[in-house]
Amino acid sequence: MTPRRVFSALWSILPLVISLVAVGAILIPIFLESTPWPVEARNHLEDQGVAESGAQNLVSAVYLGYRAFDTLGETIVLLVAVSGTIGIIARAKGALAKGFDREDKGSPVPAVALAAGTTSLSAPPPRLRRAKTRTDLLEVVTGKLGPVVLVFGFYVMLYGHLSPGGGFQGGVVIASGIVFLALGGKEGASTRLTEAGVLARLEAMAFFFLVLAAFLGMFMGSGFFTNFLAGVGLPSVGFIILLNIIIGLKVGAGIGFMGIAMLSRVEGAKGEEVNHD
Amino acid sequence: MIERIALFVLFLLGFAVIVGHKNVVKKIFGLNIINNAAVILFVLEGAKVGNQAPILTTGAAVAGAAAGSAGGSGGAVAGAVAQMSGEVTPVALAPAAGTVDSACAAIAEASGAGPGAAAGLTGDLAGNVAEGANSLANLGAFSVVDPVPQALMLTAIVIGVCITALALALAFRLYKATGTFDIDEMYRRIHHEP
Numbered sequence: 189m190t191p192r193r194v195f196s197a198l199w200s201i202l203p204l205v206i207s208l209v210a211v212g213a214i215l216i217p218i219f220l221e222s223t224p225w226p227v228e229a230r231n232h233l234e235d236q237g238v239a240e241s242g243a244q245n246l247v248s249a250v251y252l253g254y255r256a257f258d259t260l261g262e263t264i265v266l267l268v269a270v271s272g273t274i275g276i277i278a279r280a281k282g283a284l285a286k287g288f289d290r291e292d293k294g295s296p297v298p299a300v301a302l303a304a305g306t307t308s309l310s311a312p313p314p315r316l317r318r319a320k321t322r323t324d325l326l327e328v329v330t331g332k333l334g335p336v337v338l339v340f341g342f343y344v345m346l347y348g349h350l351s352p353g354g355g356f357q358g359g360v361v362i363a364s365g366i367v368f369l370a371l372g373g374k375e376g377a378s379t380r381l382t383e384a385g386v387l388a389r390l391e392a393m394a395f396f397f398l399v400l401a402a403f404l405g406m407f408m409g410s411g412f413f414t415n416f417l418a419g420v421g422l423p424s425v426g427f428i429i430l431l432n433i434i435i436g437l438k439v440g441a442g443i444g445f446m447g448i449a450m451l452s453r454v455e456g457a458k459g460e461e462v463n464h465d
Numbered sequence: 466m467i468e469r470i471a472l473f474v475l476f477l478l479g480f481a482v483i484v485g486h487k488n489v490v491k492k493i494f495g496l497n498i499i500n501n502a503a504v505i506l507f508v509l510e511g512a513k514v515g516n517q518a519p520i521l522t523t524g525a526a527v528a529g530a531a532a533g534s535a536g537g538s539g540g541a542v543a544g545a546v547a548q549m550s551g552e553v554t555p556v557a558l559a560p561a562a563g564t565v566d567s568a569c570a571a572i573a574e575a576s577g578a579g580p581g582a583a584a585g586l587t588g589d590l591a592g593n594v595a596e597g598a599n600s601l602a603n604l605g606a607f608s609v610v611d612p613v614p615q616a617l618m619l620t621a622i623v624i625g626v627c628i629t630a631l632a633l634a635l636a637f638r639l640y641k642a643t644g645t646f647d648i649d650e651m652y653r654r655i656h657h658e659p
Contacts, residue, residue: 269627
């Protein structure tokens with residue numbers, strides 16, 4: 189290699205090296221710090237965690253008892269992210285208004301042809317396209333494993349007050365179970381759990397019930413988001429289980445909805461299937 | 466120490482992916498790598514102060530730790546006493562001796578002494594074992610790890626998944642609008658189209 193080529197190669201990776209060195213110099217004190225971890229929170233939680241929040245799983249006690257408001261904010265973030273993803277993907281039909289209608293590699297379907305309803309590419313009809321992506325391997329692995337993963341997700345969600353698990357973890361496993369069912373199920377034999385309408389309504393209802401459970405503490409006289417079941421006479425772990433179920437359904441339905449949208453099974457604004465590739 | 470250096474390298478790797486690659490999807494996964502490095506650092510640091518999972522199965526870890534240490538030290542003392550008195554029968558103390566009393570009863574049984582000696586042994590042993598258990602609990606030998614970083618990182622992971630999905634949806638929209646995933650090519654197509 190000539191010196192000129194060597195020099196230009198080094199010059200092209202110089203911004204990368206400079207930025208890496210700068211970030212490394214800023215982060216070195218964080219990653220190599222040696223101050224001891226403060227144990228006051230851990231000691232207090234070990235002594236009083238079960239009595240104050242009702243959960244034997246101390247992690248659940250933290251995010252469902254002491255910092256439940258933080259969990260409410262996180263579900264709002266999830267709602268916003270799901271709405272944004274659905275809004276961007278399912279309504280991509282109007283994105284070709286700028287007219288990028290070239291036929292070179294990686295080009296989208298021409299905008300003019302799409303607007304006119306006919307395509308100039310040799311795209312197969314939608315039913316054949318769907319069947320072509322459903323290979324034997326996918327059908328066996330995801331279609332048959334889907335119910336198993338769904339059951340495991342429900343177990344993790346429901347048992348979260350006694351073993352590692354809870355609403356968030358169980359919800360993410362439920363979402364992957366829903367995506368498995370959507371990927372591997374037959375054309376007309378899928379459950380209603382993979383329909384976009386069902387998942388959207390499920391997420392909205394779960395969020396409503398979460399806010400209702402938060403306000404029930406106020407109506408019972410203890411304050412916002414407090415464990416009111418101890419005053420009523422029921423075991424206080426029931427509140428943790430209730431919140432776990434609500435959060436698990438919300439997270440599962442939300443992330444499952446995003447997965448279904450990325451599989452292009454969500455209908456657009458006009459009620460027809462969009463983005464067939 | 467070696468874990469922190471590995472996490473530092475992971476973080477820099479994710480950052481290098483963001484800065485170095487031209488593909489939008491690869492940049493998004495560089496962000497994901499950075500998120501994972503930060504999450505693992507938090508959980509790792511929180512796990513340095515204890516050695517058990519933060520799930521209290523008997524309602525209070527201190528009571529459970531005291532019972533556990535009493536049973537354990539009772540078993541050790543019983544083994545020593547049995548050896549000293551010449552007995553060779555094994556004393557099966559481990560699962561049954563959850564309290565100081567049952568440990569002392571098993572010791573008295575194994576050494577063949579009378580109930581009076583067992584009572585004296587119980588009083589002595591109870592004081593010593595309780596004191597030892599208290600000091601052990603204060604030292605944190607049977608304590609759980611810090612659950613606060615784990616609870617924080619739970620939400621961080623779920624939010625990371627959602628933001629990755631949103632970013633991928635944006636990348637898909639960019640592809641639909643410009644026909645490529647390469648940012649330089651995207652820039653050219655946006656700015657040089659009539």
